[in-house]
Amino acid sequence: MEEIQQTIEMDRLNHGRFESWPFSQDFCVTCGLCSSSCPASGIDGFDPRKLVRMVSLGLEDEVIEARWPWICTMCAKCEHVCPMEINIPGMVRSIRGLREREKVPGILHKGLDAALKTGNNLSLPKEDFIFILEDVGEEIADEPGFEGFKVPIDKEGANILTTIHNKLVNTHTDDLKHWWKIFYAAKEDWTVPSDNWEGTNWGLFTGDDAAMKTMTGRIVDNMEKLKIRNLLWPE
Amino acid sequence: MFELLIQYIREGRIKLDKSKFDNVLATYHDPCNYARKAEKLFGHGYFDEPRWILDQCMENWVDLYPAKREQFCCGGGGGTMTTGYNAERILYGKKKMDQIKAAGAKMLVVPCHSCHGQINNIKKEYEMEDLEVKYLWELVADCLKV
Ligand code: SF4
Ligand code: SF4
Numbered sequence A: 001m002e003e004i005q006q007t008i009e010m011d012r013l014n015h016g017r018f019e020s021w022p023f024s025q026d027f028c029v030t031c032g033l034c035s036s037s038c039p040a041s042g043i044d045g046f047d048p049r050k051l052v053r054m055v056s057l058g059l060e061d062e063v064i065e066a067r068w069p070w071i072c073t074m075c076a077k078c079e080h081v082c083p084m085e086i087n088i089p090g091m092v093r094s095i096r097g098l099r100e101r102e103k104v105p106g107i108l109h110k111g112l113d114a115a116l117k118t119g120n121n122l123s124l125p126k127e128d129f130i131f132i133l134e135d136v137g138e139e140i141a142d143e144p145g146f147e148g149f150k151v152p153i154d155k156e157g158a159n160i161l162t163t164i165h166n167k168l169v170n171t172h173t174d175d176l177k178h179w180w181k182i183f184y185a186a187k188e189d190w191t192v193p194s195d196n197w198e199g200t201n202w203g204l205f206t207g208d209d210a211a212m213k214t215m216t217g218r219i220v221d222n223m224e225k226l227k228i229r230n231l232l233w234p235e
Numbered sequence B: 001m002f003e004l005l006i007q008y009i010r011e012g013r014i015k016l017d018k019s020k021f022d023n024v025l026a027t028y029h030d031p032c033n034y035a036r037k038a039e040k041l042f043g044h045g046y047f048d049e050p051r052w053i054l055d056q057c058m059e060n061w062v063d064l065y066p067a068k069r070e071q072f073c074c075g076g077g078g079g080t081m082t083t084g085y086n087a088e089r090i091l092y093g094k095k096k097m098d099q100i101k102a103a104g105a106k107m108l109v110v111p112c113h114s115c116h117g118q119i120n121n122i123k124k125e126y127e128m129e130d131l132e133v134k135y136l137w138e139l140v141a142d143c144l145k146v
Helices: A033-037 A048-056 A060-065 A077-081 A088-098 A108-118 A126-141 A173-186 A209-225 B002-010 B036-042 B048-057 B086-092 B094-103 B113-126 B136-143
Strands: A160-162 A230-232 B026-028 B061-063 B107-110 B132-135
Touching (some): A048 A060, A077 A088, A108 A209, B086 B094
Parallel strands (some): B026 B061
């Protein structure tokens, strides 16, 4: 972020540039409470107060290119202490949304893109997904007390539909078992959809509202298709 | 999620063995999204529900300081596990790890995939390999009497 030490041409400033944003960034009184509360303050020179000021001044290119909005975790500690109730996490998310999608750091956009195309972040084919679920289900059935356990897939009219976090069918399959064991013990009538089961919704992180809506809409579609009224979405 | 677990316990649909972790001092981390942010967005933050569930699973656990609304973020939220800015993320987590150390806890219970991944990922950086990180529903499943 060396650029903030550089001279900024006055004609680059534009107070009105982000005036349509509903985050109250122009109300900032520069008290610095947000910066004191923020666990990321000081990392890479980051400081939420500075970011608020940059948005308020309309420094569009600078905030879009900055790494700061991607280091912030949108934890909302700053907002919680801000006397002017400025929605800093919301502002950070909107800044992220302004980046060219190909320049979104790491695997965030790639994962989301895969999810939009294939229904899950891993592009895991349906047969493989079902194989993993059934395999883990058999492991549970082998444990004392869980005899006869089976994973109900696409069960119409079940009481609860659950989504799955992609890491649980990737590197952490043992973590699928906890909820399933609880369901077994509670004699719950539950199910997992075989398509569009992805529980994460990375549009939340990349500032992509359209993608979030698509991902959420698919879950609702699954519920309607299978005639299920309750959703467990622990991601 | 909290409501469902509470319902199962209240209605007696699941029975829990409270003595399972008698010798492990546990603590609880409030994820930003279920706690502070839920309160702001939906008018209700899940502060008390997870603590009630913990009370049903064990006799002894301690809160972190600060907790609930003032809780420190784990550093793994907002997609930071996947941006590739790992050095920054690890540094961010220092406050969290210091807080857990100060509580003397050997087990951290969390109801969030991001927090779980982050703490497990950074514990070696802070010489806390022995810290057991557990999902809240994993704790419940571990305590099931079947
Ligand atoms: S706490 Fe709010 S008013 Fe104070 S500096 Fe931060 S954003 Fe501005
Ligand atoms: S939301 Fe971002 S800026 Fe605000 S306290 Fe958390 S990490 Fe800091």
